[in-house]
Amino acid sequence: MSRGAGAVLEDSVAEEAVLWMVRLQSGEVASAERHAFEVWLATDPRHAAAFSRIQKGLGAAQSSPWRGRSSAPILQAINAPSGRRTFLRNALAFGGLALSISVLGRTAGVSWPSVDELETGTAERRTWQLADGSHVQLNARSRVATAFVDNQRRLQLYQGELVLDVAKDSHTPFTLRTAQGVISSTGGRLMVRQNADATRLSTLEGSLQLTPGKGPSITIEPQRSVLFNDRVVVEQQAMRKGETAWLSGWLEVRNQPLGEVVDTLRTYRRGIVRLDNSLASLSVSGLYPLDNSDQTLEMLEQQLPIRVNRFGPYWISIERA
Incomplete structure (x- = not known):
């Protein structure tokens, strides 16, 4: 009405x-x-x-x-x-x-609602227990804000990637906001990554509701991986093996563009990692250690037609071999 x-x-x-x-x-x-x-x-x-x-x-x-x-x-x-x-x-x-x-x-006689900002630095992964008993684990260089007030459970993902274990509560959905929309769950496990112009959502356990900022709400079933913008779901597929490997300190990829792999490595390495744009679309498959970026770069150099040039400890340039 x-x-x-x-x-x-x-x-x-x-x-x-x-x-x-x-x-x-x-x-x-x-x-x-x-x-x-x-x-x-x-x-x-x-x-x-x-x-x-x-x-x-x-x-x-x-x-x-x-x-x-x-x-x-x-x-x-x-x-x-x-x-x-x-x-x-x-x-x-x-x-x-x-x-x-x-x-x-x-x-007035009640204090300002509790809002906590949680973040991780370069090469840092960390887990927090939230006020409602839920748990959130942040990947490197990630930042969120949580708010629990008036029987509402809220989390805002500003940047990076997280895994959220939602404490079950059928009466109070947990809402997670990104720049592109809102995710709502009454209990389950999900992984979310904030990209430059879209959000990647994976439902590890349980179903949930997804509402793009300017689009209708839809149900996402368990073990699905979706990419959405502020209007629609751009793609939806079965979860890929290895999506959660970062929780154990590994990067597992299959036919992933080198540009995306380098973007991940940047969050685990201090300084600048420059990639020749002509190499960004090269396909990469393998298992790489996140906590040893030097070793990962050496593995990529052996696997692909690239050359990794080092200019001191804080400047890496990846060029065509």
Whole structure:
């Protein structure tokens, strides 16, 4: 059913919009959070509409009650009893922002939701247990943010690759966001890699729901590997053997372009690894040690018509032999 312009905003959308506005205007926001906001804004048209409504309300009030203030007092209200939360949402829907924030600022009593950023460095793999009992393992040079608030389980993948073991909870789906869409699971195991313009998803155990940012939701069955952009699933196939080899420190590939192999090696090696563009499409198959990139480069040099030139410890140039 469609809603008029003055309708009350949806619960979760209104609350998320307020959280972002308060954080952005508090002066406390870090660059990673600003990037997360931009991703959130682009993920769903309702997000942009809700945020725009808040901005218009602040414009009508001629000033922001949040600017330069700590985000904690206002954000406390988002977790407050349902009566105050309903008041907040209704006020947002009709533009009464200054009044609602003034009242809520005096009555709030709950702290800012817990948001943790987890990341790995070059050649580092690491596992964390999350607040709900789920486990996430990050590949090298990966970064995520987690948030557990209001009976919601959320994770945002900014860069890199992860394996997520989702603690079973049929009432509270775990949502994982990437730059291209949202993945939802009530229990299972999945692997996700953020590429430059697409996301690779593999369902190791259990089925899940995938919703591209501008496309319909679809069910992905177990043991499937899909590549999707913000509109559609570009490809879907059975999982390839060796996709999870990185968990044990190995890179296992079959007919994979050399360019992709080198991209992986870059996350395990400090410095610059330059590849001649004419070599990027060379097909590579084999099992290579991630934790010994020098050995991997030697193996590739023996296997392919390439020459690996070393200029000190931090500069590698791969050229045609």
